[in-house]
Amino acid sequence: MAAPGPRPVLVARQEATAIDDATLARSAMACDPGAHPAIWDRYNSPVRRVLRRAMGPGNDVEDEVQEVFLRFYRNSALLRNPAALRSFLFGIAMRVAASELRSRRIRGWLRLTPDGVLDDHAAPHADPDAREAVKRLYAILDRLETKSRLAFVLHHVEGLELLEVASALGVSLATVKRRLSRVSARVWAMAQGDRVLIDCLDASGPASVEKVQ
Amino acid sequence: MTRWPTSSPEDRDDALDALGRMARMHLTGDVSPQEEAEARRRLRAHLAREPLAERARRKAKLWIGAAAMAAVVAAIFVGRPLLPRPALTFDVDVPVVSQRDYLLVPSTAPSGHVTFSDGSKLTLSPGARGRIVALHADGAAIGLEDGRVNLEVAHRAGARWSVAAGPFAIVMTGAVFDMRWSGADELFEVDLRSGSLTIRGPLAASGIELAAGQKLVADLRAGQLRIERVAPEAPDDTSAMTAPTMPGESASWMQRVAAGDFRGVLADADQRGLDNTLIQSTLADLVALADAARYAGRVDVAHRALLAQRDRFARSSAARTAAFLLGRLADTSESQPAAAIAWYDRYLAETPGGEFASEALGRKLVAVQRVSGAASARPVAQEYLRRFPQGPYATKARELTLSP
DSSP, X not given: OOOOOOOOOOOTTSOGGXXXXXXXXXXXXXXXXXXXXXXXHHXXXXXXXXXXXXXXXXXXXXXXHHHHHHHHHHHGGGOSOGGXXXXXXXXXXXXXXXXXXXXXXXXXXXXXXXXXXXXXXXXXTOOHHHHHHHHHHHHHHTTSOHHHHHHHIIIIXXXXXXXXXXXXXXXXXXXXXXXXXXXXXXXXXXXXXXXXXXXXXXHHOHHHHHHHO | OOSSOOSSHHHHHHHHHHHHHHHHHHXXXXXXXXXXXXXXXXXXXXXXXXXXXXXXXXXXXXXXXXXXXXXXXXXXXXSSOSSOOOOOOEXXXXXXXXETTEEEOOTTSXXXXXXXXXXXXXXXXXXXXXXXXXXXXXXXXXXXXXXXXXXXXXXXXXXXXXXXXXXXXXXXXXXXXXXXXXXXXTEEEEEEEEEEEEEEETTEEEEXXXXXXXXXXXXXXXXXXXXXXXXXXXXXXXXXXXXXXXXXXGGSHHHHHHTTOHHXXXXXXXXXXXXXXXXXXOHHHHHHHHHHHHHHTOHHHHHHXXXXXXXXXXXXXXXXXXXXXXXXXXIIISOOHHXXXXXXHHHHHHXXXXXXXXXXXXXXXXXHHHHHOHHHHHHHHHHHHHHOTTSTTHHHHHHXXXXX
């Protein structure tokens, strides 16, 4: 039997924080056994966060987090630009979220908690008015088509730049711009009819308010 | 109409960004170390089965397609999934005295057995009492009030089981173990025969993973925790899961702390330079370092590692737990009850419903009595009884409220 060829190996003692994304991704593509745990350590929290923001309050996302990393494990060889590990994972997360959102919509499962209260993943010391506003914002997003919802969440909630949104959704920059323009107008039209959202917005935006006055 | 300027698309986007920021603040990626460890364990189990699952998927492709079609039709016409998974059920054998979900074996009777519908078994020794707190499709949550039990959790994909005993919590997917909790002695023991599990609680705030053949003993009164190695009763079926997929974990500080290699972790930190370690380490390594230092009695290192968690990862749940642990250090190892009270207060303010809330308030009660006397401690005792009438410090609190 031929001796196995050399392959890149993550040095176990090397701090994972000292390793850049490209090296981590290349190690995963080369089936280095240390790569996947390190990627999990670095990205399980950001992936969980973006999934929670995509799915909305009251929706458990642990199964989706598992699915994202399983898909990454199966498809890491398809990663063309190792430095884009984060975008690649976010792209998988968006596909998983889209699939789950469609599925939950069909089954009527996409909803807030039964009592309308955010779950315990919400930030500590959360302002009750802001919690209510978040709940209402997601009630609006629940009425959107999945693709538009995800574009809105990635740009306005997650705070990604347009190019990053395009990369995560696997579409062109022009498509993202068109999609965001339409969905932003629609969300804003619905938000203006919601007293709680508007009050919360006014309370949170003194700088802009001063600009008007 | 809002006072926000919305005359242009840019103004409108600013307003939507403000709403988005609000959502961003409320929907974080934070989970407790216990939940993170459970998620990691689940992934490891999934990955261990991956090659088999891949083959099975290819073989069953046509059947899955047909089933998916049937599910779509059912979802459209019936409005719910074809096969909802029912929660587990359980049967109780004599001599377990069971009232709804409460279980008790008289101290004069032989051991009693509870059998779950997935094949898992709970055996209660004479005198043991507890409760089936919750049943779901993937497992159950059990509360042990006092006594000794044996739990054999049938290993299944996606299984989720937990046992709470006093301030401790155990989570597992499949394991066979004996455990004992004595509220009177504040003594907790877990003897793991096969499988693996994670234990969290006082002295193990970041979670300790036990492997087959290990026994954990936590003596809360003495403030001691030790892990002993005992011979496993049977070969560990589940240990094979970890080897092919995540062997890199074996070298992590967390794993080494779980294996009792506290001094090895501290030596590593010293070799790297403690200052650099505290500045550069990941949160997981800082948590492991703090644990190793606490177990090895290096109070100064533990103190600095806990402070580093709070400074560098201020929004993490570990940082909040660090406040409690800093209180315990000040209380038990540094003889600074006033500082301990301040840390307990901070923990209670940051995490009012946290898993150590009862412990923090109880310890604060004792510290306040020590520093300022019984009269000052009485309001704390009243608050403790209001919030934790069955808690481990309830007797002490009652004594204080009744004293003249």
